[in-house]
Structures are given as structure tokens and as C-alpha cells.
Amino acid sequence: MAHPADVGVVLDPLHLYARRKAPGRKVALVSGGGAGHEPMHAGFLGPGGLDAACPGLVFTSPHHRQVHAAARGVAGPGGVLLVVKNYTGDVICFAIAAERLRAEGVPVETVLVDDDLATDASDDHDGDDDEGGASQRRGTAATVLVEKVLGAAADRGDDLASLAALGRDVVARARSLAVASRAQTSLATGEPAFALDAGQLERGVGIHGERAASTTSRPPTRELVDGMLAELLTGLETAGAAVDDEGVALLVNGLGGATSLELHALRALVGDLLSERGVRVATSLVGTYTAALDMRGFSLTLLALRPGWAELLAAPTATPSLPALPAEEEPQVADHPDDAPSDGAAQDGQDPDDAGAAVVAAWAQALDGAHADLTRLDQLSGDGDFGDNVASGLRHAERRGGTLSAAAGAFLDEVGGSSGPLLGLLLTELVPAVRRGDTPGDPQVGADIGAALRSGAQAVTRVGGAQVGDRTFLDALVPAADVLDGGGSLADAGRAAVDGALGTAQLLGRRGRSRYLGDRALGAPDPGAVAVAALVVVLAQVLEGSPQAQALPSPSRVASGTIDG
Numbered sequence: 001m002a003h004p005a006d007v008g009v010v011l012d013p014l015h016l017y018a019r020r021k022a023p024g025r026k027v028a029l030v031s032g033g034g035a036g037h038e039p040m041h042a043g044f045l046g047p048g049g050l051d052a053a054c055p056g057l058v059f060t061s062p063h064h065r066q067v068h069a070a071a072r073g074v075a076g077p078g079g080v081l082l083v084v085k086n087y088t089g090d091v092i093c094f095a096i097a098a099e100r101l102r103a104e105g106v107p108v109e110t111v112l113v114d115d116d117l118a119t120d121a122s123d124d125h126d127g128d129d130d131e132g133g134a135s136q137r138r139g140t141a142a143t144v145l146v147e148k149v150l151g152a153a154a155d156r157g158d159d160l161a162s163l164a165a166l167g168r169d170v171v172a173r174a175r176s177l178a179v180a181s182r183a184q185t186s187l188a189t190g191e192p193a194f195a196l197d198a199g200q201l202e203r204g205v206g207i208h209g210e211r212a213a214s215t216t217s218r219p220p221t222r223e224l225v226d227g228m229l230a231e232l233l234t235g236l237e238t239a240g241a242a243v244d245d246e247g248v249a250l251l252v253n254g255l256g257g258a259t260s261l262e263l264h265a266l267r268a269l270v271g272d273l274l275s276e277r278g279v280r281v282a283t284s285l286v287g288t289y290t291a292a293l294d295m296r297g298f299s300l301t302l303l304a305l306r307p308g309w310a311e312l313l314a315a316p317t318a319t320p321s322l323p324a325l326p327a328e329e330e331p332q333v334a335d336h337p338d339d340a341p342s343d344g345a346a347q348d349g350q351d352p353d354d355a356g357a358a359v360v361a362a363w364a365q366a367l368d369g370a371h372a373d374l375t376r377l378d379q380l381s382g383d384g385d386f387g388d389n390v391a392s393g394l395r396h397a398e399r400r401g402g403t404l405s406a407a408a409g410a411f412l413d414e415v416g417g418s419s420g421p422l423l424g425l426l427l428t429e430l431v432p433a434v435r436r437g438d439t440p441g442d443p444q445v446g447a448d449i450g451a452a453l454r455s456g457a458q459a460v461t462r463v464g465g466a467q468v469g470d471r472t473f474l475d476a477l478v479p480a481a482d483v484l485d486g487g488g489s490l491a492d493a494g495r496a497a498v499d500g501a502l503g504t505a506q507l508l509g510r511r512g513r514s515r516y517l518g519d520r521a522l523g524a525p526d527p528g529a530v531a532v533a534a535l536v537v538v539l540a541q542v543l544e545g546s547p548q549a550q551a552l553p554s555p556s557r558v559a560s561g562t563i564d565g
Contacts, residue, residue: 450484
């Protein structure tokens with residue numbers, strides 16, 4: 001239903017076929033295997049990929065009837081090439097299908113994929129999932145690269161013998177290794193198929209959820225990946241496929257429970273580590289292509305390239321899930337847009353804002369002590385990143401010079417989400433008023449701060465739409481501005497901001513993420529309001545310095561609810 005123009009289905013015996021194929025293709029490519037590895041193989045149907053795929057039950061080989069019917073249905077004038085992962089059930093069922101096809105006059109060849117380095121010397125034979133065929137190695141994620149190379153070669157019109165030889169050469173020059181920190185979910189129990197304690201790792205798992213030969217302590221990620229790459233490169237060298245100037249094709253494959261963000265971070269790390277070893281990554285593929293249901297882990301595959309293989313990997317495809325790998329090209333990375341200044345730190349650092357710098361330092365110290373509380377509050381009402389975002393903004397402010405104008409620029413330019421830019425707008429309004437506060441005893445300072453807080457609140461409302469009572473930092477900001485507008489002291493404004501922040505504990509969120517939670521966030525103050533109350537408090541303590549200002553509560557006390565409103 002998702003790809004009706006690309007994929008057709010025959011229900012009995014079950015198999016899928018590509019509805020489109022390249023006009024130059026003379027030999028059909030057929031593969032298959034147990035369910036649970038998606039998108040392999042059904043997602044690889046179409047030009048540049050397979051002609052037919054045979055799914056078995058979860059982690060179970062397809063029946064030979066499926067393979068036979070699929071191959072008969074798509075066989076080209078040049079015959080059929082079967083791509084088989086090296087598991088006993090798959091090997092036997094595909095072999096029986098091949099015998100039947102040959103008896104019917106269909107030319108057939110087989111490519112057996114056996115890339116799993118963890119089973120290079122295994123002697124285990126355990127039912128349908130054990131190793132068979134020419135070697136003990138299981139067939140795993142390298143199957144993706146094998147099928148991509150063969151799909152491109154078949155599209156250009158290669159004959160059966162050439163495709164079989166090419167496929168076997170690719171297999172011989174590919175090795176994979178997989179690790180997992182959590183087992184896949186058992187379909188029988190709904191629980192993990194095996195238990196791993198915190199800090200443990202299975203190094204050498206199979207795509208059917210097979211455990212490794214032993215459980216190990218989990219090392220730091222860089223150490224783990226570097227060890228995997230060393231083992232893969234040694235495995236290739238031992239197999240007579242040492243990497244040369246052609247470089248490698250790299251597959252970073254998720255086993256079902258790893259996020260795209262994690263897999264791409266691994267790609268960056270692998271690239272760095274291979275570069276340190278002098279190994280060139282000519283092309284790469286990142287994503288979940290050979291899953292083990294929802295196993296939390298990943299595999300790395302290295303293919304030692306021969307001349308012309310990178311071009312086959314980069315050839316166009318039109319399948320649901322198998323892309324063309326990128327041609328080798330240097331990533332385009334710039335520190336800044338062409339018309340942007342390289343760094344605002346120098347300009348900000350020249351700002352002679354002594355009072356502002358003292359405010360920023362005091363605010364940073366206060367929020368550093370409340371970091372855990374701000375994170376906890378944001379987890380109750382949002383996604384838990386507020387403490388980190390504010391801390392990041394203050395670190396950027398320090399690098400820019402530590403003044404209030406530096407902090408305003410840092411929050412506007414460097415902090416993501418909504419809280420950073422909105423705080424940046426508020427700080428921008430405060431800069432001139434706080435600079436005038438360098439003059440001790442100036443009666444105009446309180447009025448200037450009040451006007452700045454009011455302008456900041458209006459700016460926040462203009463861009464974010466929030467109003468007082470919506471459970472945002474306006475509920476601390478506006479009461480402080482009201483006090484100063486009425487002639488009150490900065491200490492009075494600090495107390496009003498604290499009371500406003502505490503009052504958000506009884507408000508239903510109508511802006512920001514807390515609006516999705518209804519009354520579930522009641523009882524805990526809004527973290528943004530706590531941070532702004534802390535800002536008003538330190539304004540009073542730095543600019544006014546009265547005993548009343550020094551006695552105002554810390555943000556940790558406000559956040560933890562250990563004071564009365």
C-alpha cells in the first residue's frame with residue numbers, strides 16, 4: 001500500500017516483485033530472508049536493486065516454494081542470480097529452488113554472503129539460525145552493499161556469469177561486526193530476548209538476535225568503535241582483501257533500536273578514526289537497512305573497493321528503501337555564511353559594561369546552583385532541556401566577553417528552542433538601563449530597569465504571543481515591572497518576581513510545551529519563570545545592594561518549593 005507503483009505481491013506462495021526494471025537488465029536478481037530485518041529485502045525492489053524478494057516468518061528462512069515461484073516469475077532472458085545470506089535454512093531452501101529452476105531450463109547462479117566477522121571461526125550449529133555453506137560466517141549487513149553493486153551491474157546489462165563473479169568478489173572483500181546494548185523484544189513474551197545489565201555490551205551479535213560468544217563491559221564509544229574497525233581491517237587483510245588506494249565503502253547500519261542521530265554521529269566518528277589510520281572512505285551509507293527487530297545496537301561494514309565499484313554503488317536506484325550511495329566529494333562546511341562576521345566575541349568584549357558583567361556573573365552563579373532543579377522542572381512540564389540551554393547561553397556569553405550585551409547576543413544567536421531567543425530579547429532591552437546603573441545612587445536606575453523589563457515583556461508577547469497567566473516567564477517578569485513602575489525598589493521587584501515564579505505552580509500552561517500536559521504540571525513552578533526571577537533578584541543585589549535584596553531567596557529554593565509564596 002505504501003509503494004503500489006513499485007512493488008507487487010503474490011500471496012501464494014508469498015513473494016514480492018518489482019513492477020519496474022531497467023530496460024537493459026537481462027538477469028533477474030532474487031533474494032530473501034526472515035522477516036524482522038526490514039527494509040531488507042522487500043525495500044530493495046526496483047531499478048538498481050532486486051527483481052524479487054521472498055520473506056519468511058520472523059527470523060526464519062523463506063520456503064523453497066517461495067524462492068522458486070519468485071525466480072520463475074521474474075527470470076530474465078539471461079537467467080536468475082540468487083543472493084543468499086549464509087544461514088543453513090536460507091542456504092538449503094535457495095539451493096532446492098535453484099535445482100528446480102535448472103531442471104526447468106532456467107540458468108541460475110548463487111552468491112552466498114558471509115560477512116560476519118564475529119563468526120569467522122564458529123563451530124556452532126543450532127537449528128535454522130546456524131551457519132552453513134562454504135564458511136562459518138553468517139550473512140549480515142554486507143548483503144546491502146552486495147545487492148546494490150549487483151543491481152547497478154545488472155542494469156547495465158552484465159550477463160549471469162559476470163554478475164555471479166562480481167557478487168562473489170564483493171562478498172570476499174566485505175566484513176561486518178555488530179554490537180548491542182539491549183536485546184530485541186521477544187514476540188513470545190514481549191520482554192527482551194536476553195538480559196544485559198547496565199554497562200554491559202554484546203559484541204558480535206547476529207541479525208536474528210543471536211547473542212555474542214561473551215558479554216563484555218561497555219567501553220567508551222570511541223574505544224569501542226576503534227576496536228571494531230581494527231578487527232574489521234585485520235579481517236579484510238587476513239582474507240587477502242587489504243584496503244588500498246581505492247579506499248572503502250562504509251555501511252553504518254542500525255539494528256532497529258538506534259536513532260538516526262546516533263547512527264550519523266557514529267558515521268562521523270568512524271570517518272575520523274579511519275582517517276587517523278590512513279584509510280579513505282570513498283562512499284558511505286548510514287541508516288537502518290538490516291534490522292534485528294528492535295535490537296538496540298549497530299553494525300559496521302567495510303567493503304575494500306576495487307576500481308569501478310564506487311561508481312556502481314553511486315548508480316541511480318528507484319527502490320523504496322535502497323538509495324544510491326554518494327559519489328566521493330568533500331563535505332561543504334563553512335564556519336559562517338560568506339557575508340557574516342567571523343566572530344562577535346571581540347566586539348562584545350570591548351563593551352565597557354562593568355555593572356552588566358557583574359549581573360551576568362551573578363546570574364550564571366545562581367543558575368549553576370539551580371541547574372538540576374531547572375532540569376527537573378522542565379522534565380515535568382516539557383522536554384528537560386531548559387537548564388542545559390540556559391547554561392549554554394551563559395557559557396557563550398562568557399566567551400564573548402561576559403558583559404550583558406554579550407549575553408544578549410549569545411542567547412539570541414547561540415541558544416536554540418524558544419527560551420534562548422526570548423531571553424535574548426529581554427537582555428537586549430536591559431543593556432542600556434543596566435549600563436546607567438554603573439552610577440551608584442542614581443534614582444533613575446529603578447525606573448529605567450522597570451521600563452526595560454516592560455519593553456522586554458512586550459517583545460516576548462509580540463513574538464511568542466504569551467500573556468501573564470499562561471505559565472511562562474512573563475508571570476515573573478511583569479509583576480517585577482509593575483512594582484518598579486509604581487516606584488518600588490529593585491528589592492521589591494525581586495520579591496514580586498519570586499512570588500510570580502512560585503505562582504506559576506498553580507497555573508495551567510497555555511504556551512510552550514506545558515500546554516500539552518493539562519494539569520499534570522501543576523504543583524511545580526515554571527523553570528523559565530524561576531530563571532527570570534533569579535535575573536531580577538541579581539539585578540537588585542548588584543545594582544541596589546540593600547539588605548533586603550541580599551535576603552532574597554536563591555533560584556534553587558524557588559525551584560525546589562522550599563519557601564512560601
